[in-house]
Amino acid sequence: MCGIALIVSGIRVDTSSLPLDSASPIRETEKLSFSLDDLKASLRRRGPDSVCAKKLLLQLGQNPISSFAQHDDDDDDKVSSSETAKLHFFGATLQLRGTTALVQPLVDASRNVLVYNGEIFGGLHLASDCNDTEFLTRTLGDCCSCGFCATCHCVKCGKSSIVNVLSAIKGPWAIIYWQDSSKTLWFGRDAFGRRSLLVHWPTEDDSTFLLSSVSPVSPVQETSEYEAHNGIGCLSYWEELPCGIYSMHVDASNSSGYLLGEVKIHEYTNSMLNELIKWERISVEPSSEDLQTFCHKLSRGQQAMHLASSEAAPNETGSIQPSIPMPAHILLNALKESVLRRTSLYTIYQAVISGVRRENYVPVAILFSGGLDSMILAALLDKCLGPSYEIDLLNVSFDGQLAPDRISAKAGLNELRRVAPSRKWRLVEIDADLSDMVFGMSHVMSLINPANTYMDLNIGIALWLASGGDGWVSDATTSDNDDNHVRIKYKSNAKILLVGSGADEQCAGYGRHRTSYRRGSWLGLHEEMRLDMQRIWRRNLGRDDRCIADNGKEARFPFLDEDVIRLLLNIPLWEVANLDQPSGIGDKKILREVAELLGLYEAAVLPKRAIQFGSRIARESNRKNFGSNRAANQASAGSVRIYRKSNFC
Incomplete structure (x- = not known):
């Protein structure tokens, strides 16, 4: 994982070709004031192993001449008379893959610059001991540089295009890449936005173009008149970069004598990925015959679940349970492969465990509520991780031992x-x-920026504290009786954190899914689920990535694996969920069947409970800011924007 950033000055950036919902309109905003040290400090929390910067200077000419600054860490933002533009790249690395330490940004022999925050879990072939960023540097360095192609292969040179390489990656990523031969800046995020990348498009008030994994905090922000009037953190300054691959070719303006960069967005060239983005399900509405067969299977399944729950006896033989429909078996295998890809020890930086006793090393932790999604992840991780390793289950509570999630x-x-x-x-x-x-x-308010509601802050605080892993453990780790035990202080050192994001969106776990089903039947449910998946980058994943990564942890999302998403879209909707059934049965039906296959009969019937409610932070913040839960509900507190005058601050 790496915190990445870029500051571009001295280039007139043209965003007119971007979709209207991607390019910010010209507006009056306060110029955000922060130093490069502020930016580095924010990035260092994401990547504590190394922090570095590279400064690329561009001199005016019909074909701009590039050179690197003599001192890469020079914090002087002024552009001298001998150059007309500056691109300042930043990288802060959390080493998770490869056999040797790596410092970003990477600069190759052709003067290309790469800062990359991502994992390659498939799509491109790299050796098990290879670092993703090193591999990507070599691969992108071999791409076409004619500046005209954005398809799979250039018709002139036959080389692969940068768009094609990035489209092939399976896994989360955010990237900033300078291709020197074509004088083109490439940047973007994966199709689901699993890694944060914020953007400041130039405005009348601030012509600087910025990309960053996180919004840095400055003293000016905390006391500005703008903020006191409009809420937290110069919200109009930053926005989530919409998912996609972008390019900005830099050349000289013939008439005005300045450097101009036109930003374009490119379609992914991977047809399978484009199908996932559209999120079209093969079978949405069942026929009468489908429903008859489905109801018969459901009745048999409920009888088997009741019997298994009452006996609390798992299937020790591992044989196929005939009462569970086949789609659940297929999904179980896909989820296991997804967890395995994200937790295989050969992908974890080997120096981490040098000199550390294996039994004392905890490589992976789980954001754990004890609910359906986190229980499935825990049971699958047990099957994927070597038996000598312990597994940390991170649980946060704002009501001690009484919170529902505890x-x-x-x-x-x-x-x-x-x-x-x-x-x-x-x-x-x-x-x-x-x-x-x-x-x-x-601090968390700066992390969720540009998200700005009480719900965002409640979720952000819970995720930030949970992922920090600083809590208490029982000294009776092998006992089922936790009533008489002494808790000791403990901080999890796991760098990889499995998170259940995407399960509710894809398997109809939210209350609004049930409402959509009542109003529009199967088609209405499908449309609501598709809306959730197509906006998950904006509403959830960028915010969650920033809050978790701030603790030097990398969030990984097994339910958002490309193969898992494709499989779920190939399963008829009525096999995924049946919202005619009560909560805890029909919602996320297929995941409940997966839990049964894993022997998790108690977890299989647990209702959905969001982290802000299960941890009881929502209740506490409602009391603090609105006086009571009732008053907060009347004010629709979850969607209310936060202002500095609130009791939170």
Whole structure:
């Protein structure tokens, strides 16, 4: 993982060819004031292993001449008379792959510059001991540089295009790449926005073009008149970069004598990926015959679930359970492969475990509520990770042992001990209090920026604290009785964190899905689920990535694996969910069947509970800012924008 950023000055950036919802309109905004040290400090929290910068200077000419600054870490933002533009690249690395340490930005022999935040889990072939960024540097360096092609291969030179290479990647990524031979800047995010990349398009008030994994905080921001009037953190300054691949070719203006960069967005060339973006399901509305068969299977499945729950006896033989429909078996295998790709130890930087006893090294943790999604991830991780490793289950509560997520986490721990008794599970209890969050509150507000509602902040705080892994563990790690134990302080050192994002969107886990089904039947449900998947980058993933990565942890999303998404779209909707059934049965039906196959019979019937409610941070913030839960509900508190005058600050 790497925190990446770019500051471009001295180039007139033309965004007129971008879609209207991608290019910010010209507006009056305060010029955001932060130093390069502020930016580096924000990035360093994401990538604590190394921080570096490279400064590329462009001199005016019909074909601009590029050169690197003598001192890459020079913080002087002024452009001298001998150059007309500057591109300042930043990289802060959390080393997770390869056999040797790597420092970004990378500059190859052809003067191309790369800063990359991502993982290549498929699509491109690289050796198991290879670093993703090094591989991508070589691959992009071999791409066509004629500046005219954005298809699979250039018709002139026969080389692959940059768009084609990026379209082929399976896995989360955000990238900034300078191709020197064509004087073209490439940047973008994967199709689902699993890695954060913020953008400041130039405005009348600030002509600088910026890209960054996170919004840096400056003292000016915290006391500005603009902010006091309009809310947190110069919200109009930053926006989430819409998913896609962008290019900006830099050349000289013939008439005005300045450098001009025209920004264009390119279609992904991977046909399978484009189908996933459209999110069209093969079978949405069942026929009467389909429904008759489905109801018969459902009745048999419910009888089997009731029997298994009452006996609490897992299927020890591992044989196929005939009461569970075949799609659940196929999905189980796909999810297992997805978890395996994201947790195989050969992909983790080997120096991390040099000199560390294997039994003391925890490579992977899980954001854990004890609910359906996190229980499935835990059971699958047990099957994918070597038996000698412990697994940390990170659980946050704002109501001590009484929060619903703390109660379900303890119950889930007992069930995991039953299905995987040889595994050493460690429940990390992270206790929080809003009254103690004076510094943390302001910090998280900068992380969720440009998101700006109470719901965003509640979720952001819960994720930030949980991913930090700083809590308490029971010294009776092998006992099912947690009533008489002493808790000891513990901080998880796992750098990889599995998160259940995407499960609700794809399997109808939200209350609004049930509402859409009542109003528009199967087609209405499908449209609502598609809307959720197509906006998940804006509403969820960028915010969540920033809050988790701030602790030097990389979030990985097994439910958002490209193969898992494609498989779920190939399964008839009525096999995925049946919202005629009550909550805890029909919602996320197929995942409940997967849980049964894993022997998680108690988790299979748990209702959906969002982290802000399960941890009880929403209740506490409602009391603090609105006086009571009732008043907050009347004010629709979750969607209310936050202002500095609020009790949070």
